[in-house]
Amino acid sequence: MTAEKAEKGKMEEGAASGRGVLRRLWGCMSTRLCLVAVAAYCAVALYGEASYRISRAMDVTPSYNAVDDAHRNVSPVRSWGAAIRRMCGTAGAEDAAMPFRPLGTDNLGRDVAKRCVQGARIAFHVGIMTSLIAIPLGVMLGCAGGYFGGRVDSAVVWLCATVASMPGLLFILAISLVAGKGLMGIYLGIGLTTWVGVCRTIRAETMKHRDRAYVQAARVLGYSHMRIICRHILPNVAHLILIQFSIRFPSAVSTEVFISFIGIGVQDEPSWGNMIKNACGRLWQGVWWELASVTAAIFVLVLAFNRLADALRDCFDPALRTGRGA
Amino acid sequence: MRRYILRRLFETVPTTVGIVMLTFVLFNVVGGGSAAETVMGKSATAEDLANFDAKNGYDKPLLFGRWAEVRQDADKADAKRAKAGKCRPHEFRTEERGGRTVLLQKNDGPFDTQFFNYVSDLAHGRLGWSEEYQQPVARVLAQGAGPSLSLTLPILVCGTLAGLSLAMACAAFRGGRADAAILVASTVLMSVNYVVWVLGGQFFLAFKARLFPVWGYESAFCLVLPVAIGMLSSLGVDIRFFRAAILDEIHRPYVRTAQAKGLGRLRILVRHVLRNALIPVVTYVSLQIPHLFTGSLLLESFFGIPGLGAVSIRAITSGDMAVVRATVIAGALLYQFVNLASDLLYAVLDPRVKLS
Numbered sequence: 222m223t224a225e226k227a228e229k230g231k232m233e234e235g236a237a238s239g240r241g242v243l244r245r246l247w248g249c250m251s252t253r254l255c256l257v258a259v260a261a262y263c264a265v266a267l268y269g270e271a272s273y274r275i276s277r278a279m280d281v282t283p284s285y286n287a288v289d290d291a292h293r294n295v296s297p298v299r300s301w302g303a304a305i306r307r308m309c310g311t312a313g314a315e316d317a318a319m320p321f322r323p324l325g326t327d328n329l330g331r332d333v334a335k336r337c338v339q340g341a342r343i344a345f346h347v348g349i350m351t352s353l354i355a356i357p358l359g360v361m362l363g364c365a366g367g368y369f370g371g372r373v374d375s376a377v378v379w380l381c382a383t384v385a386s387m388p389g390l391l392f393i394l395a396i397s398l399v400a401g402k403g404l405m406g407i408y409l410g411i412g413l414t415t416w417v418g419v420c421r422t423i424r425a426e427t428m429k430h431r432d433r434a435y436v437q438a439a440r441v442l443g444y445s446h447m448r449i450i451c452r453h454i455l456p457n458v459a460h461l462i463l464i465q466f467s468i469r470f471p472s473a474v475s476t477e478v479f480i481s482f483i484g485i486g487v488q489d490e491p492s493w494g495n496m497i498k499n500a501c502g503r504l505w506q507g508v509w510w511e512l513a514s515v516t517a518a519i520f521v522l523v524l525a526f527n528r529l530a531d532a533l534r535d536c537f538d539p540a541l542r543t544g545r546g547a
Numbered sequence: 548m549r550r551y552i553l554r555r556l557f558e559t560v561p562t563t564v565g566i567v568m569l570t571f572v573l574f575n576v577v578g579g580g581s582a583a584e585t586v587m588g589k590s591a592t593a594e595d596l597a598n599f600d601a602k603n604g605y606d607k608p609l610l611f612g613r614w615a616e617v618r619q620d621a622d623k624a625d626a627k628r629a630k631a632g633k634c635r636p637h638e639f640r641t642e643e644r645g646g647r648t649v650l651l652q653k654n655d656g657p658f659d660t661q662f663f664n665y666v667s668d669l670a671h672g673r674l675g676w677s678e679e680y681q682q683p684v685a686r687v688l689a690q691g692a693g694p695s696l697s698l699t700l701p702i703l704v705c706g707t708l709a710g711l712s713l714a715m716a717c718a719a720f721r722g723g724r725a726d727a728a729i730l731v732a733s734t735v736l737m738s739v740n741y742v743v744w745v746l747g748g749q750f751f752l753a754f755k756a757r758l759f760p761v762w763g764y765e766s767a768f769c770l771v772l773p774v775a776i777g778m779l780s781s782l783g784v785d786i787r788f789f790r791a792a793i794l795d796e797i798h799r800p801y802v803r804t805a806q807a808k809g810l811g812r813l814r815i816l817v818r819h820v821l822r823n824a825l826i827p828v829v830t831y832v833s834l835q836i837p838h839l840f841t842g843s844l845l846l847e848s849f850f851g852i853p854g855l856g857a858v859s860i861r862a863i864t865s866g867d868m869a870v871v872r873a874t875v876i877a878g879a880l881l882y883q884f885v886n887l888a889s890d891l892l893y894a895v896l897d898p899r900v901k902l903s
Binding site: 379380382383384386387388389390391392394395396398399400401471475478479482483484485494497501504505512516519520523524527528531 | 561565566577581734735737738740741742746750837841863868879883
């Protein structure tokens with residue numbers, strides 16, 4: 222019991238400063254791995270963005286779309302074998318001509334690895350853009366509802382209840398269908414439906430802070446509502462925004478995969494959902510590497526984010542511990 | 548009790564109004580102009596588009612008024628329809644708006660607008676005509692609800708039972724290896740994409756191993772694999788929620804009292820902790836009940852179950868807006884209804900609810 226209390230105290234101390242949180246996250250082996258994985262994905266996505274921009278600016282076919290008729294459906298095993306034989310100097314004519322494709326090629330001879338990189342780019346676009354829509358919306362409404370109470374709060378609760386009663390995925394699909402197929406539809410569909418969770422958490426937390434002494438003091442000093450919310454309450458609920466971001470990001474990525482897989486999402490670009498859609502037809506012909514690499518790419522990103530979300534929640538909110546040893 | 552029921556009934560009014568308004572904004576205000584193109588495709592002629600608009604009421608004013616902007620070929624289409632005796636001819640006039648000429652059409656009265664027609668259609672249960680199925684939408688929905696339930700109800704029941712028992716195991720061995728293993732497994736289960744669950748399950752278990760039928764809705768056996776996949780895909784989230792709910796109770800004083808009385812661990816867990824932990828669990832599960840009717844989008848279309856999920860996917864890919872709209876509204880209204888029912892049930896079971 223005392224050990225638990227001591228740990229709790231330590232954690233609260235950690236919650237007080239951002240650096241303490243980072244140290245705690247870095248201190249645990251599994252979260253350290255997750256941080257590294259997320260950073261690696263960021264780098265990959267940035268690389269994908271750069272190559273996408275450059276090929277567009279130079280007006281050439283990007284390398285991930287380059288069709289290679291001679292090397293269709295090359296499995297990674299064959300590609301690696303040819304590469305190793307080339308290194309040993311025992312390569313035949315066929316091996317010598319084989320370009321190195323670490324994750325194989327698809328039915329048009331396009332490089333699966335490069336397409337996965339582009340998928341990561343689109344996943345980050347979706348994760349970040351939907352958060353940019355949903356989190357400001359949720360935070361603004363949640364703060365307003367929690368702080369002002371009364372009619373404002375009723376309006377916020379009403380809006381939350383209305384959006385929450387829509388059938389989730391179907392509503393997202395309907396919005397992206399109405400907004401037009403493409404990335405914009407996905408941003409709007411996911412962003413305009415998932416702010417409810419953010420709003421509810423922020424509202425509950427703001428309500429707790431509204432009557433605390435420091436807010437009353439600020440009110441006595443005659444500060445405007447705007448200033449109290451932005452300068453006093455918001456910093457105290459900001460950790461929730463970080464947690465919500467880490468929860469929303471993987472779910473937005475998964476939803477994008479789903480929407481693109483159905484065919485009303487990203488068009489003509491190698492997003493992970495499109496790649497799965499293309500690959501699932503060929504799975505029956507024994508082309509497993511395409512689906513396997515996309516699956517692994519999604520899995521690692523989502524897993525890392527899920528674990529990070531748990532760790533963040535444990536750091537900031539000892540009462541809500543979901544991780545180990547609670 | 549009567550006052551509570553009345554209050555709770557009254558509370559559903561604003562949300563229902565909100566649902567109607569939200570769907571109207573989405574499908575008529577934002578999507579109304581482009582609905583014809585979405586449904587008819589790029590090859591449709593301007594006259595076809597005008598006909599579609601007239602048939603679905605998209606050529607009426609949105610909220611209020613007598614004149615609405617329509618497609619340029621609408622008067623030709625209208626003249627044809629009137630000649631064929633399908634409707635009486637409308638009045639048309641042109642107007643300069645922002646440097647371009649638009650064609651305006653007069654409606655039948657100030658309340659003959661998209662919004663009022665929409666509300667009255669909803670009130671009468673008229674959900675429109677499905678272009679894809681060539682049937683009234685209401686019939687399509689009614690046919691789909693049964694198969695959807697036959698898939699989603701077992702998923703909910705089995706999934707909740709499995710999740711609860713695993714969460715109990717976690718709580719029994721909390722801090723130990725079994726707990727850690729189940730937790731790690733649930734995080735891993737959570738991170739596998741839903742699409743991959745469906746694809747992988749169908750390919751490996753049904754196609755490669757030939758354990759289950761790949762496709763079909765003939766016997767109960769056909770449902771075993773989709774149910775298992777649906778269960779597994781939601782198991783990770785469930786376990787973590789149930790475990791948190793149980794662990795919330797396990798540090799309460801009454802548990803210590805029971806331990807001090809010398810009761811066995813299993814008995815404390817089942818008789819004392821579980822009963823109290825069931826309150827959040829029941830809330831969590833009852834929130835999923837409304838979604839049972841709309842079914843599971845991917846599972847149904849992949850395993851050939853003719854439920855509402857498969858209907859919605861087909862409607863979405865073919866751009867059949869009437870069906871999409873009807874499923875969204877039906878889902879939202881059902882959510883209201885089930886929520887109301889479960890709240891009232893709570894009030895019957897737990898008298899404290901009425902006071903708060």
